[in-house]
Amino acid sequence: MSSVVMALFWLCALLLGLAAAMSVYADMNLDCRPGSVTVVWTESRSHVDTSLFRLGSCFPTRVSAREAVFSVDLNDCNFRRLVTGDKMMYTNDLTYASSPDSLILPFSELVVCVYERPKDWYPLIYDPVFQTYGEGDLVFHIGLMNDDFSGPAESTNFPLGSIIPIRASVEQKTHQPLLLLLEDCVASTTAELQPESSIYPIVNNKGCLLDSKFSRSKFEPRKESSAIRLSLQAFKFALGEEVFIHCDLLAWDRSFLDHTKKACHYTKDYGWELLDNPANNNLCDCCESSCKSRRTRSTALGKHGILQKAVLGPLTITDVKS
The missing domain is CATH 2.60.40.4100 (Zona pellucida, ZP-C domain)
Structure with missing residues (x-):
């Protein structure tokens, strides 16, 4: 296993560990699909306004009193793409921007989807003009x-x-x-x-x-x-x-x-x-x-x-x- 792939493996392991150690007050469920992702943030604190969550540049697809749901395309929301070896990784930040008088401080969580790199995928060769x-x-x-x-x-x-x-x-x-x-x-x-x-x-x-x-x-x-x-x-x-x-x-x-x-x-x-x-x-x-x-x-x-x-x-x- 190359050092790059090994580093990617340990990064994913670290992210899973962080997710497991997430506050007891909330939970994030992630469904990575080909070309899209669904993120569901479930919150138990009554002071959290779920409409204030953002995934990159995107607003929630829908909200309720306890949930913020994002169903988005990986080409939207300013997802970052990293291609390493045979892996293709998309990352973004789920952020909460609380109001100045809120009891809940702003925070963010990293969203990561890792895929096998398609065999027919190659870096784009851009038109130089x-x-x-x-x-x-x-x-x-x-x-x-x-x-x-x-x-x-x-x-x-x-x-x-x-x-x-x-x-x-x-x-x-x-x-x-x-x-x-x-x-x-x-x-x-x-x-x-x-x-x-x-x-x-x-x-x-x-x-x-x-x-x-x-x-x-x-x-x-x-x-x-x-x-x-x-x-x-x-x-x-x-x-x-x-x-x-x-x-x-x-x-x-x-x-x-x-x-x-x-x-x-x-x-x-x-x-x-x-x-x-x-x-x-x-x-x-x-x-x-x-x-x-x-x-x-x-x-x-x-x-x-x-x-x-x-x-x-x-x-x-x-x-x-x-």
Whole structure:
């Protein structure tokens, strides 16, 4: 048995142990089916409001005085998928967000479904020019562009030190106008991020373009709020190999920007700058430490925005010396 599979085995054993040790006040029943899951939380405490439970981004399918039931598709609710060896694992968080005056403190429980990996399943090979991701009435796009961002890239090969133009956007249809942000981006040699994947951080700390501190990478001025353009300098990572760029795209209400909802890049003569309103550059001060919301209660993601994971690639960075 490989070390990865063994680690997965012990993780599952630990989760079963935690479930067995769950508080006597509640019980969680989990029914993992192909492509879907049913979670039933049964609560004996009268002070618990079962309508306040959430499974990832999903509200309960139905509630009663003592139960919160979720019957959902594994492609919904922001489930996380991890493929390891011959196993495919989906995880999510069942959370309880109590009101400020409640006697019950907020808490969360991990939901895990483990399946045998289908024999005909392989990591998706993503279109290197444009990829589309749907989320309700929003449609996200991410793609490689030509030098002036006027059209798709003609090549997916980039010499070390050259600029990789990337554009992400969101079609909002009937939705209220939203601002598109890159919350997190890393480069990897795999189309699916896995524990053993080698990564190169690009954007981190809730919207800080980390790579701009060490290169010519920068966010380009916006032409529209629903799109963001990134000029990324080709970095020395996995030279000559296929590279995938994994990003969290965030469509957000621009009225609620804070230290965790922003787009910041570093300029040599000034320091960290906010892309959308330099008058609020203080939102970027945390890029050198840890960016956390300074609101007494953080703004709910589902109310003011939607987060969508996206993968761009494969592309190849070549060594100009070779």
